[in-house]
Amino acid sequence: EAGFKKKLEKLRTIGAIYPNYIQIVATADSGIKTLADLKGKTLSVGAPKSGTELNARAILKAADLSYKDLGKVEYLPFAESVDLMKNRQLNATLQSAGLGVASLKDLSSSTEINVVSVPKAVVDKIGPPFVSVIIPANTYTGQKADVPTAAVVNYLVTSSAVSDDLAYQMTKLIFESLPELANSHVAGKDIKLETAATGSPAPLHPGAIRYYKEKGLIK
Secondary structure, X not given: OHHHOOXXXXXXXXXXXXXXXXXXXXXXXXXXXXXXXXXXXXXXXXXXXXXXXXXXXXHHHHOOOOHHHEOEEEOOOHHHHHHHHHOOOOOEEEEEEOOOOHHHHHHHHHOOEEXXXXXXXXXXXXXXXXXXEEEOOOOOOOOOOOEEEEEEEEEEEEEOOOOHHHHHHHHHHHHHOHHHHXXXXXXXXXXXXXXXXXXXXXXXXXXXXXXXXXXXXXX
């Protein structure tokens, strides 16, 4: 991509945090229950070239669909997409966010919805950085069953210019405050110390490594 010609040499990872869940939600009266049902329907996919929109392209492609198969594609932010769905001007929205995102909580409390599943086979076809996850039943009002979907792990990153001591303190503070984080936001429950040091696309910061070694996560 044109914007990323310069390799970011100074990026250092503090740790893996919560995943962004690909959440495809349709109004119940649109009749959309599966990815195939999106054919000929209107779908909002987020701002052009945003992470959400790139995720939308990848998911549709793995399900043998493209934007051409849809009735109309809208490139709208979460809140606007929800407003259009409430007014019956949009069938479905794809949002890449933590579980229990406010926009979808708002939608589900006023409109009957279907949470559309992204089966594991579709996720496996895309491969990394996508992983197969479950949106637990009752995450949203009227969502009676667990729904499989894809997720992409978020990483908390800093710079190599940050001192080892500061990076160590940041890492320690995050992972020792997990109960408070989980109480303040549902996505906080998805931050796990045991996976914090895994899978990072950028090198771990030496300060973070120090904390993970203390915790026995890195030998």
